[in-house]
Amino acid sequence: MPRRVAFPLSQPLFAEPVFTQGRPTPDPTRFKTPIPSDTKLYDEIQRLLYEDVVGVPTSRDPPDALYQLEAVWGDHGPEVVEAARSAGRVVFHMVGDIGATTMSKYPDELRVSDALAWDCRTSPADDRPAFLYLLGDVVYDFGQAAYYYDEFYEPYRNYPGPILAIPGNHDSFVVPGTAPSDYPLVTFQRNFCSTAPVVTPEAGSLHRTAATQPGVYFALDAPFVRIIGLFSNALEDPGVISSEGGTWKSVPDTQLEFLSRQLARVRAENYRGALLLATHHPAFSYETADIAAGGTGGIHGCSPRMLADIDTVCHEYGIYPHAFLSGHAHNYQRYTRTVQLAERPFQVPFIVCGDGGHGIDRLVQASGGVTPPEPPDGADVSYLDSNPVVRASGLVLERHDDYDYGYLRVAVERSALRIEFHQVGKNVMPTRLADAVSVDLAEHRILAGSRSSSKGSRSTRDRRRVPRSERGSD
Numbered sequence: 001m002p003r004r005v006a007f008p009l010s011q012p013l014f015a016e017p018v019f020t021q022g023r024p025t026p027d028p029t030r031f032k033t034p035i036p037s038d039t040k041l042y043d044e045i046q047r048l049l050y051e052d053v054v055g056v057p058t059s060r061d062p063p064d065a066l067y068q069l070e071a072v073w074g075d076h077g078p079e080v081v082e083a084a085r086s087a088g089r090v091v092f093h094m095v096g097d098i099g100a101t102t103m104s105k106y107p108d109e110l111r112v113s114d115a116l117a118w119d120c121r122t123s124p125a126d127d128r129p130a131f132l133y134l135l136g137d138v139v140y141d142f143g144q145a146a147y148y149y150d151e152f153y154e155p156y157r158n159y160p161g162p163i164l165a166i167p168g169n170h171d172s173f174v175v176p177g178t179a180p181s182d183y184p185l186v187t188f189q190r191n192f193c194s195t196a197p198v199v200t201p202e203a204g205s206l207h208r209t210a211a212t213q214p215g216v217y218f219a220l221d222a223p224f225v226r227i228i229g230l231f232s233n234a235l236e237d238p239g240v241i242s243s244e245g246g247t248w249k250s251v252p253d254t255q256l257e258f259l260s261r262q263l264a265r266v267r268a269e270n271y272r273g274a275l276l277l278a279t280h281h282p283a284f285s286y287e288t289a290d291i292a293a294g295g296t297g298g299i300h301g302c303s304p305r306m307l308a309d310i311d312t313v314c315h316e317y318g319i320y321p322h323a324f325l326s327g328h329a330h331n332y333q334r335y336t337r338t339v340q341l342a343e344r345p346f347q348v349p350f351i352v353c354g355d356g357g358h359g360i361d362r363l364v365q366a367s368g369g370v371t372p373p374e375p376p377d378g379a380d381v382s383y384l385d386s387n388p389v390v391r392a393s394g395l396v397l398e399r400h401d402d403y404d405y406g407y408l409r410v411a412v413e414r415s416a417l418r419i420e421f422h423q424v425g426k427n428v429m430p431t432r433l434a435d436a437v438s439v440d441l442a443e444h445r446i447l448a449g450s451r452s453s454s455k456g457s458r459s460t461r462d463r464r465r466v467p468r469s470e471r472g473s474d
């Protein structure tokens with residue numbers, strides 16, 4: 001059992017953030033707090049999952065503020081930032097949908113968390129990930145404090161770096177009857193948006209201190225990269241970041257102001273680094289052109305109105321992110337969207353990586369006893385972007401994997417960005433590089449050779465492990 005700690009202790013216990021136990025320890029073999037079946041509860045609240053949005057807690061920082069990687073690392077911050085600058089690159093992990101809710105799924109979550117920790121511990125200093133950025137749905141089913149230990153703290157006890165997060169729908173939906181003090185976003189903020197690096201009750205006897213993000217939406221500034229993370233609210237579908245003109249009366253437009261002020265800052269500074277945008281709900285998730293034939297992006301579909309909100313602000317400033325990262329759909333999908341902004345084409349990877357341990361869903365679902373074929377690599381899916389706010393001239397599903405768990409490994413240098421997808425399969429240990437895309441930052445152009453749909457590229461189902469020496473080659 002996690003040690004029962006009498007709170008409040010004098011806090012913080014440590015003078016600076018703590019991320020790990022130090023010496024790696026074996027994986028747990030069972031949950032400390034059993035998680036009961038939620039089937040009955042889901043049946044009761046099914047309709048609410050598509051109707052009940054939640055309010056958005058205002059960040060404690062002004063909307064144009066940056067949360068610096070240096071601050072994330074505490075006393076080691078200057079050293080970490082200087083190391084990245086000296087190496088000419090910063091590397092980090094991203095993944096969504098990590099929490100396992102049954103003992104049969106727990107090994108899947110642990111394999112991913114172990115692979116991430118292994119990557120940090122075995123990479124040379126100039127290629128070592130500086131943080132993990134969770135793309136939401138950290139704790140299932142509804143972000144209960146009681147499950148943070150088993151679903152987050154213990155699986156990630158060996159990850160030797162900071163872990164930041166935007167909340168997903170499972171970290172924010174309020175089950176009717178929940179006391180306000182137990183609302184999932186209250187618990188999320190206690191563990192990810194703390195004002196000091198304290199040990200929370202959810203961490204039990206582990207040493208990891210709470211992250212000190214300024215809010216559930218925030219702009220992380222690191223060498224060569226800035227990540228704007230938005231909270232896409234509590235619905236199963238779609239993602240919601242604003243009131244959408246009054247449609248969602250309890251959702252403020254705070255995040256539109258935040259995004260606007262951040263892009264204004266990018267423009268005013270003439271910022272030349274990589275600009276990434278992250279939401280839990282994906283803008284694009286595969287749906288067949290003929291819905292009646294079956295197939296809805298691994299259960300979850302697109303969020304066109306959320307994308308329209310984002311596109312509207314981007315259009316106003318003539319700025320577009322270099323890549324858009326999401327989770328929610330429990331698989332890997334990589335799209336290229338081409339938009340015309342300021343009279344020039346921007347090629348933008350839209351990547352879904354919601355396969356961090358909770359489950360894997362197929363892109364196509366059986367209908368009438370027939371399962372439609374999966375889309376091929378390079379499928380033109382422009383029909384998913386049929387009414388864009390910006391001028392869009394194409395959407396291609398470059399690659400997908402709906403069989404394996406995995407994570408993203410992102411490397412950003414002064415002139416280019418590279419996003420890799422690493423599989424963590426049951427028979428592939430520790431990992432296998434399965435896909436990668438590189439983007440020229442100045443040109444917003446995907447670099448030749450990084451599209452994996454070309455002939456001769458490895459199938460995502462080819463389980464041969466790629467040696468580390470092959471990393472970095474497109």
Ligand SMILES: [Fe+2]
Pocket residue numbers: 137168169170280327328329
């Ligand atoms: Fe989700």
